[in-house]
Amino acid sequence: QSALTQPASVSGSPGQSITISCTGTSSDVGGYNYVSWYQQYPGIAPKLIIYDVTNRPSGVSNRFSGSKSGNAASLTISGLQAEDEADYYCSSYRNSRTTPVIFGGGTKLTVL
Amino acid sequence: QVHLVQSGSELKKPGASVKVSCKAFGYTFSAYAMNWVRQAPGQGLEWMGWISTNTGNPTYAQGFTGRFVFSLDTSVNTAYLQIASLKAEDTATYFCARGEAGDALDFWGQGTMVTVSS
Numbered sequence: 400q401s402a403l404t405q406p407a408s409v410s411g412s413p414g415q416s417i418t419i420s421c422t423g424t425s426s427d428v429g430g431y432n433y434v435s436w437y438q439q440y441p442g443i444a445p446k447l448i449i450y451d452v453t454n455r456p457s458g459v460s461n462r463f464s465g466s467k468s469g470n471a472a473s474l475t476i477s478g479l480q481a482e483d484e485a486d487y488y489c490s491s492y493r494n495s496r497t498t499p500v501i502f503g504g505g506t507k508l509t510v511l
Numbered sequence: 512q513v514h515l516v517q518s519g520s521e522l523k524k525p526g527a528s529v530k531v532s533c534k535a536f537g538y539t540f541s542a543y544a545m546n547w548v549r550q551a552p553g554q555g556l557e558w559m560g561w562i563s564t565n566t567g568n569p570t571y572a573q574g575f576t577g578r579f580v581f582s583l584d585t586s587v588n589t590a591y592l593q594i595a596s597l598k599a600e601d602t603a604t605y606f607c608a609r610g611e612a613g614d615a616l617d618f619w620g621q622g623t624m625v626t627v628s629s
Contacts, residue, residue, distance in 0.1 A: 402555065435615040437556070444606055444622050445548075445556065450615035488556050492613035498558070498572040499613045500546070505555040 403428065403489055403503035410509040416477040419506045421489030422470060427501055429470035433492035436465055436474045439505075440485050449474060476508070484510045513537040515607055515620035522626045523597050531592045531623045533607030540588040541565050543609045546616055547581060547592050551603040559605075562590060597627045 404422040411417040428434055434452045437445035447456055449465035462477045476483055489503040518532040547559040560571040562581040569581040580593040590607055604624050608616035
């Protein structure tokens with residue numbers, strides 16, 4: 400199962416905004432509004448931060464936002480804080496009978 | 512309050528089997544499917560499949576057929592992942608996560624580390 404494509408790493412300074420891309424195909428990201436984003440700290444389970452492309456679960460900071468254009472989705476974090484340093488994964492529904500869920504390879508965010 | 516509690520770390524020899532449990536609290540167990548996700552050391556997340564908590568029907572992702580079995584005990588709101596004929600490459604942390612297939616995984620267990628070593 401080919402993963403969605405994410406940059407391996409991104410970085411930014413406190414207060415800045417960063418964007419993480421997630422590129423798929425018309426069979427997944429481009430074809431459905433079922434893109435999710437997860438934040439994971441080392442040794443801890445992932446946490447859902449964006450679902451259905453743009454929606455934030457209750458309790459998630461509004462500094463996190465999601466969008467999609469064509470076959471690519473994006474996660475933007477504004478007003479970067481030290482606590483945002485973590486790994487971020489995108490996920491999408493895929494038109495596949497056997498593998499309807501696909502993750503991206505993950506992006507390590509470093510706050511400088 | 513929704514939470515998923517998984518069983519503890521396991522150390523197994525190659526060829527053995529392991530069964531990981533995931534007990535759900537704080538919601539109607541049959542209202543949401545249960546997914547399983549693998550994360551090898553230092554690697555990304557990999558969706559293994561899911562099981563309907565209504566019907567017990569499992570779906571296995573490509574690469575997770577044959578040695579992997581999802582099951583349920585609805586009387587105790589618990590999902591299980593069993594892996595047979597363990598190999599060194601099965602060494603990973605295994606997560607259960609609530610969510611319908613294709614939809615967001617909104618609550619996750621804490622993860623169970625399975626180490627396969629002779």
